[in-house]
Amino acid sequence: MDEWVDSGQSQDDELYMFAKRFLRMLQLKDKLNNSIEQAKTSRNKERIAEVLRQIDDEFFSEEILVELSADMRRALDVYRRFDRIEKITIKPLNLDEKSKLELTCYANPDQDIHATVMAVLLIMGFYEKRTRKWKRCQPIVKTLRVADFNRLDPTDVHPAIAARSKEIVANLDIREVALKSAAAAAFFDWTLNVVAAVGELSGDSDAQPASIRQQKKILKVPAEEDADLDWEDRGKRVQTGVRGRKTPKA
DSSP: OHHHHHTTOOTTOHHHHHHHHHHHHHHHHHHHHHHHHHHHHHTOTHHHHHHHHHHHHHTOOHHHHHHHHHHHHHHHHHHHHHHHHHHOOOOOOOOOHHHHHHHTTOSSOOHHHHHHHHHHHHHTTOOHHHHSSHHHHHHHHHHSOHHHHHTOOGGGSOHHHHHHHHHHTTTOOHHHHHHHOHHHHHHHHHHHHHHHHHHHHHTOTTOOOOOHHHHHHHTTOOHHHHHHHHHHHHOOOOTTSOOOOOOOOO
C-alpha cells in the first residue's frame, strides 16, 4: 500500500481502494478471532460485540464479507452461548453444613441415598468407580462444602457426564429419597437442576450417558488410579494392563 502511494499513483483507483478495504478486513478478522479467545478466557462477550459493530460500520462489499463470514458465524455462536450462560441460573443447593455432615455418618446407607450421592459427586467431577463404594464417598462429601457445589459452573460439566448423572438417579423417586434423607433429597434436586442447565447450555439435552471408558477420558483419570480402584473392589487386572497396588494387610 505504501509503495502505491509513494509511486504517486491515484489513491482513488479502484484496485487501490479494494486493496485498502481488503487489508482493513484482514485486520478486523484478526481482531475478531482475538476477541473470541478473550471472551472464552474472561467469559465476557462484549469484546466480540464491539468488533462485530466495527465490521458492521465498515460497509464492506459482499465479496469482502465472504472472507469474513465463517469467522463472523463462529463469533456469533460464541456470543450467543455466553448470552445463554448469563440467563441460566442454577438453584442453590438447599442444604446446610450440619445436614451434609450427618449424611456422611451413615455406615451403610440405603441404596437410593448412595446412588444420589454418586450422581452428585459425578457432576462435581468424581469418577464413578471412585464413588461406587460408600466408604469412599464419605470423605469426599465431608471435604466438599456447600459453597463448593454452589460455585459450580455448568459450562465445566461435560454433557455426557451430566447425562450419566441423570441416568444414575433416573429410577429414583425424590419423595422416597426425601423420606430416607432430607440431605440426599437436596442433592437429588440440585443434581437435576445442574443436568437441565448443562443440557440447555450445550443444546444437547439428549446427550448419551458417559460410559466408564468415556469417564476416564473426560475426567482424565490416571490408569494407575483406575487399576487401583478395580483391585481394591474386585482384585482384578484391568484392560490397561496396569495392576493396582494391593492394599497391605494390617
